[in-house]
Amino acid sequence: MATKTDDPALITFDALPDSAFVQSATLAALFQTSGTTIWRWAKDGRLPKPRKLGGNSTRWNVGEVRQAIAKMGA
Template sequence: MAQRTDTSTIPDALKNFDSLPDSANVRQSVVQGLVGCSAATVWRMVKRGSLPAPRKLSERVTTWNVGELRKALAE
């Protein structure tokens, strides 16, 4: 039997990713949801150039640009 996903745990930015402007920024959990992988795999993909490098907004906040992510995922 198929398991149901609890949609309350899915970030709003991931639910609405298609409607976000290219200038928006998203956190790592959204990137993980888009790619369907773990945090470690996201960082490996950044290191090898499969995903764009994130931007550091503050000491504890790292984000990815939506426009850059769309371009990388389309390739």
């Protein structure tokens, strides 16, 4: 059975280029919170808005997420 920590994007998040995109589940695991909270944070401006990549594919830009994390720590 796969766990949240089996997500390759989460395991390699620090090595991903700023141009990469990740799912809400990856961010939820990264922040140890729920997907609902990730969406709420995006709506509130704590996280960047996700991008629609076509069809049902919505992802967050890694570079923008890193900038948001830096602001949270400031």
